[in-house]
Amino acid sequence: MSVAVETPVFQGPFDLLLHLILQDQVDLYEVRLSDIVDAYLGQLERLESMDLEIATEFLLIAATLIELKSKRLLPDDGDVDLDEELALWEERDLLLSRLVECKTFKDAAVAMAGIANEAGRSYARTVGVEERFLGLLPDLLERTTPDDLRSAFLRAVAPKPVPHVDIAHIHQIRITVTDAVAELMHELPGRGRASFAELTADLVDRIEVIVHFLAVLEMYKQGWIDIEMPEIVGGLEVVWLGDAEVADEDLAFVDAYDG
Amino acid sequence: MSEDDRARDRRRAAEALLLVTEEPLVPELMAQLLEIPKADVEQLCTELAAEYDATDRGFQLVKVAGGWRFQTHPDMAPYVERFVLEGQSGRLSNAALETLAIVAYKQPISRAQIAAIRGVNADGVMRTLTQRGYVDEIARDPGPGQAVLYGTTPSFLEKLGLNDLDELPALGDFVPGADVFETLERGLRPEAIAEEQAPPADEAEPGSDDTDA
């Protein structure tokens, strides 16, 4: 099954789910993480200015999907706990109702945009009174104190609660999971083993680290590496399993992994 | 002065006031300044609007956000846009529009409630909307948290060219049809694998319309 990663609008988890589910008619459980990552990166390149909100939205999506998918990967031990099963259905119902509600407002927003566009074709007169009447205008500063002015200034320049984090550099990221796998395939044989922290030490962006993490998972799944965690709260160690001659062509299917 | 003269004077005075107001002129103030009952103001303005329409003026008199104002005729947009540069600056992002729709239909509503519907934190978008003057705090939740509750402003109505919130299309119109429900539901069902393709059922029989609660 092929999922179009071309997402015209990338607006958040429900948006994305809706998109994938409605437009591509994809089973949620077959949504490939690599597509999400690629769609996200592609979107970043297209966006003129980035918004931290979108970045967090992405993390939320990724986390949600990883959770759902990891549940699915766990071995099915046969005796399903009925309560858990019910809870799962409840969860699904909840998600369904939220998706429906979200779609309702999304469509309402489209209608509202249409109304606003139509209204935008008319321009209100806001010229105000002619000069000859200006003398009559009451002094607007009459009840304003210097302290009011100070407060107004502080209000105006108060650090906007959306932190202005400069993430413009994310635009330059063009790495996909496949790229990251290829990079690691080049890197690891020579080292034998390395900690994940070392492997990602020179990465600047969190998103690149995430992509590398996904790449490591993928390589693990392919059986090319082993992952160890020497200490319970320690870092990950990535061990090259030595079956070195995995040609580049083999990587072509990495993006299509359904892990 | 004859009754006709008086009527003409009122009409002229109304036109003069409408020309200088920077915001939609509310009937109460017009009634006070023209010294006529509020109902007469409405009639006078309605007649004026019809007259401009009938004589093919390039401007209109419309009631927006509870008041009357002159605005350019939509047909003349191409000319006015060439002249007024701000045209596009007022555009809202999709995220902002969706949030605005939620506030418009569910007001009064808290940020947490908005976030629950959108699935993401709405603080940044709400700030933009507040700065633009489309939404504002309108109340406090009486509950323990005393959460701030938001609603839309007259500027929002002006932006949409509406006189009243009632003029928004009913939310029920947007509740997805059964086909969408089914597609969504299927998408969430683990055992539902590709065997069955979603038949694009034809246009939405409006599903349950109880989402506007």
Next chain:
Amino acid sequence: MSEDDRARDRRRAAEALLLVTEEPLVPELMAQLLEIPKADVEQLCTELAAEYDATDRGFQLVKVAGGWRFQTHPDMAPYVERFVLEGQSGRLSNAALETLAIVAYKQPISRAQIAAIRGVNADGVMRTLTQRGYVDEIARDPGPGQAVLYGTTPSFLEKLGLNDLDELPALGDFVPGADVFETLERGLRPEAIAEEQAPPADEAEPGSDDTDA
């Protein structure tokens, strides 16, 4: 399209442009926007003015300072005066007060910088503040854009009961966000004059610019 239709369209377009123009609309610009010769503009406007006159409108189309504009009919002055006296709130809006505060503390400052700090276009508010005589152009940015730089007027100080800008309340240890400083700096630093320092130092110069977290 018949010649009549074209004439009607031009008349309507002219009315629309005249409705929204802040300054008297000069014939050259009108001719360009309507795509007709300048001489036709004069004729069109003269005819329109005569039409408003003949139909006893409460407004007139007049030529002022070389351009055409709508204004209230002198007969209606008593109504407009009452509107001005009774209709206004007598208090600056929050948006206006914030803009005035930015100008007061950060002068000289361009409109673009104000807009960048406030996150919205400040032109309308700046016009009000200028009209009221609270702010005025005080310089030109020496950079390529030659942007107009604004500052407060003596009348502003007087209204607030201050002798000097130094008497504005200190901003204390408040440190504006790094984004604000960046905005100011970027605006004032057309590549040409990278050394140029931002606005006249005030008490708020931050010790640290690390507030963007």
